[in-house]
Amino acid sequence: MWKLLLLKMKKDSAARASLGKNWRYFMGRRKIIAARKATxxxxxxxxxxxxxxxxxxxxxxxxxxxxxxxxxxRCRWIGSGRLAIDGLKETKEAILRIEAGPSTYEDELALMGKDYQEVFYQQAREIREREALGLPTDLPTLNAMKVLGQREEANCPLESYKSFATKL
Incomplete structure (x- = not known):
C-alpha cells in the first residue's frame, strides 16, 4: 500500500498489480461501509x-x-470507476470476460463507474440519430474491433443494438 501512496512504481505492470490489489481492498471497504450506510x-x-x-x-x-x-x-451502489493504467489491455480483458461468461456488461460498466442501462440507452439514441442523418452506424464498432485485433470480420453486437433502439 505504501507504493500506492508514494507512487513508487517503475513499470506499468507493477503499477497495475499494486493498484489492482489496493482496488480490491477499497472495493471491499466501500461495499461493507459505504454501500450499507447508503442503503x-x-x-x-x-x-x-x-x-x-x-x-x-x-x-x-x-x-x-x-x-x-x-x-x-434493495439496490446496487455504483461508485467512481477504477483508474486505467493501460486502457487497451483493460478493454481487451473486459471483452474477454464478457465473451467467456464470468462477467456482464453491467459488471464491467460498473467497474468504470457507469450504469449499463444509461450506456445502452445512449448507444441506442446515437444509432437512431446516425441512421436519421444517413451516417454509417457501424464505424465505431468496426474500428474498435480492428484496434483490439479480436475479430477478422465485424461479427459485432450492432444488430442487437439496432433492434434495441427500435423498441425504444
Whole structure:
C-alpha cells in the first residue's frame, strides 16, 4: 500500500498489480461501509416518501413496504470507476470476460463507474440519430474491433443494438 501512496512504481505492470490489489481492498471497504450506510439512508427516505404519499408502490405489488423491508430498498451502489493504467489491455480483458461468461456488461460498466442501462440507452439514441442523418452506424464498432485485433470480420453486437433502439 505504501507504493500506492508514494507512487513508487517503475513499470506499468507493477503499477497495475499494486493498484489492482489496493482496488480490491477499497472495493471491499466501500461495499461493507459505504454501500450499507447508503442503503440504510435510502430505505429511510423511501419509507418517509411512502408514508407521506409522495411515492406509491407499483400496481400489482403483493407486499407493502413493511412486509418486504429488505426487498423494496434493495439496490446496487455504483461508485467512481477504477483508474486505467493501460486502457487497451483493460478493454481487451473486459471483452474477454464478457465473451467467456464470468462477467456482464453491467459488471464491467460498473467497474468504470457507469450504469449499463444509461450506456445502452445512449448507444441506442446515437444509432437512431446516425441512421436519421444517413451516417454509417457501424464505424465505431468496426474500428474498435480492428484496434483490439479480436475479430477478422465485424461479427459485432450492432444488430442487437439496432433492434434495441427500435423498441425504444
Amino acid at each position: 440504510v439512508i435510502f430505505r429511510l427516505v423511501l419509507e418517509e416518501l411512502l408514508f407521506r404519499g409522495l411515492v406509491t408502490l407499483p400496481k400489482g405489488a403483493t407486499r407493502d413496504f413493511y412486509q418486504a423491508t429488505n426487498a423494496w430498498p
